Amino acid sequence: MTSIAKTNIRLAAACALALTQLAAPAAQATDYNVGPIQITAPWARATPKGASTGAAYMTITNTGKTPDKVSCVSSDASAECQIHTMVMNNGVMQMRPVEGGLEIKPGETVTLKPGGLHVMLVNLKHPLEQGSTVKTTLKFDSAGTVDVDYPVAAIGAAAPGVPAGGGMQMQGGGGMQMNKP
Numbered sequence: 001m002t003s004i005a006k007t008n009i010r011l012a013a014a015c016a017l018a019l020t021q022l023a024a025p026a027a028q029a030t031d032y033n034v035g036p037i038q039i040t041a042p043w044a045r046a047t048p049k050g051a052s053t054g055a056a057y058m059t060i061t062n063t064g065k066t067p068d069k070v071s072c073v074s075s076d077a078s079a080e081c082q083i084h085t086m087v088m089n090n091g092v093m094q095m096r097p098v099e100g101g102l103e104i105k106p107g108e109t110v111t112l113k114p115g116g117l118h119v120m121l122v123n124l125k126h127p128l129e130q131g132s133t134v135k136t137t138l139k140f141d142s143a144g145t146v147d148v149d150y151p152v153a154a155i156g157a158a159a160p161g162v163p164a165g166g167g168m169q170m171q172g173g174g175g176m177q178m179n180k181p
């Protein structure tokens with residue numbers, strides 16, 4: 001077989017995969033309130049088969065008058081659940097668990113998103129499948145405990161509904177590379 005023919009077959013396979021992903025039913029994201037804490041736009045990224053970790057994201061707003069701290073207690077999809085931050089170490093971006101909980105100051109909105117803060121699902125029991133949902137139990141020191149369902153978006157998605165690599169022109173505040181007019 002010529003290499004051009006092989007390339008065409010690969011392209012066709014990639015297109016078929018893309019169509020399958022488009023056809024996957026989009027699970028609806030729900031917003032959550034627990035005390036003065038608002039959680040909006042929860043979502044997770046699909047994982048390839050055999051992956052041991054997965055990541056989930058959301059926006060957390062503290063409408064209260066006092067700071068609160070959130071940690072992840074558990075997830076239905078993994079043995080462990082942690083909140084991670086990204087830190088630069090000798091010029092390399094690395095992730096670290098946030099010790100003692102992630103602080104949300106009064107009036108502050110913190111966005112967990114790819115490349116930054118995230119919920120890390122450690123030791124996955126099964127791959128996160130696009131179109132399904134994954135659940136975590138989050139514990140706020142003051143506001144209490146809340147179960148959050150994260151609709152699973154495509155592998156490598158930059159945001160829910162934004163295809164992999166297509167995150168350049170996102171609406172709203174979640175974008176890492178907003179193009180200002």
Ligand SMILES: [Cu+2]
Nearest residue numbers: 084095118120
């Ligand atoms: Cu992580």
